[in-house]
Amino acid sequence: MAKLPIEVKNEMAKRHHRLAHYLWHSLRGIWERLDQNARNYIVSIYPGWEVPRPSNDRLGRPIRTNNSGEDFLFMHRQMIGLANSILQSVGNPEYPKVVGWKTLPLPNNAEFPIIPMKGMEEFKSEDFFNNRMRPWEIQYTSENYLSNVTLGEMGVDLEITIHNMMHMRWATPMPNDVGYRPDTAIDQPVNIKWNNIKYDYLGDTYSSHVHDTFWKIHGWVDDRINDWKRVNNIDEINWNGKWIGPMQHHSHQEMAILSQPKILIDLEGITESELTNDFDKMIEVSKVLSKFDNIGFISKEIPQEKKN
Numbered sequence: 001m002a003k004l005p006i007e008v009k010n011e012m013a014k015r016h017h018r019l020a021h022y023l024w025h026s027l028r029g030i031w032e033r034l035d036q037n038a039r040n041y042i043v044s045i046y047p048g049w050e051v052p053r054p055s056n057d058r059l060g061r062p063i064r065t066n067n068s069g070e071d072f073l074f075m076h077r078q079m080i081g082l083a084n085s086i087l088q089s090v091g092n093p094e095y096p097k098v099v100g101w102k103t104l105p106l107p108n109n110a111e112f113p114i115i116p117m118k119g120m121e122e123f124k125s126e127d128f129f130n131n132r133m134r135p136w137e138i139q140y141t142s143e144n145y146l147s148n149v150t151l152g153e154m155g156v157d158l159e160i161t162i163h164n165m166m167h168m169r170w171a172t173p174m175p176n177d178v179g180y181r182p183d184t185a186i187d188q189p190v191n192i193k194w195n196n197i198k199y200d201y202l203g204d205t206y207s208s209h210v211h212d213t214f215w216k217i218h219g220w221v222d223d224r225i226n227d228w229k230r231v232n233n234i235d236e237i238n239w240n241g242k243w244i245g246p247m248q249h250h251s252h253q254e255m256a257i258l259s260q261p262k263i264l265i266d267l268e269g270i271t272e273s274e275l276t277n278d279f280d281k282m283i284e285v286s287k288v289l290s291k292f293d294n295i296g297f298i299s300k301e302i303p304q305e306k307k308n
């Protein structure tokens, strides 16, 4: 199967896409634990980052009932739309659009091998696949499950179980000259060295979407939305959670060219300096987050027991 075209990787590796993905995941996860001053501060510098539906409560437990799960599904569907619009303009017949895994790759799959990594022995084991991943896959594709959950509940269930584990199971180690992004010090933005295109670690929301496998995983997740619609006889989804962060007013195509300020100016009358200012504001927001160590890396949120 063809690899993700370099044009998509190049785009996804840009700082604003990295920051947007990282801030989106981090803020919704940490929002309930931020004190009012921190929230006010974030909203004052960048109102679009006010989180309407946090994904976790004060104790870090996932919130299944507030439709934050819809945000999860909706936001990643927008990312797929963005990738697809880039793919469309690239026009590589081998890779015309994002297509998720139809079924999870088996432990002996040569194209998506499991590469051992320190501290991740459990997720990468064959037992884990047979006893956890495969049963989840069966559950989340079953009519019985799909007809008994709301879309928001399904989004949360998927995110915290099979989705997180897919990220870790298929994570590939970073070369020594790249390494792993540490938590950022409170007064420091994310160091620009982590914008290196080679930094595509699946266990960090700052980098995961640069990796080919991210699109296989999220294509699989996105297909569950269609299963849910089919099983529940729903033609058009009436989304209750559509939070994608401050990029809300951009269509896919506009998001795809966000990194080309000239075109953006033509579209919306936004000046390049304002765009740069957007980066500054995102970086400011990320400084607030850096106080918390339980964010950014998906891996740090993983080792929790299955809740249901």
Ligand SMILES: [Cu+2]
Residues within 6 Å of the ligand: 021, 025, 076, 205
């Ligand atoms: Cu994500």
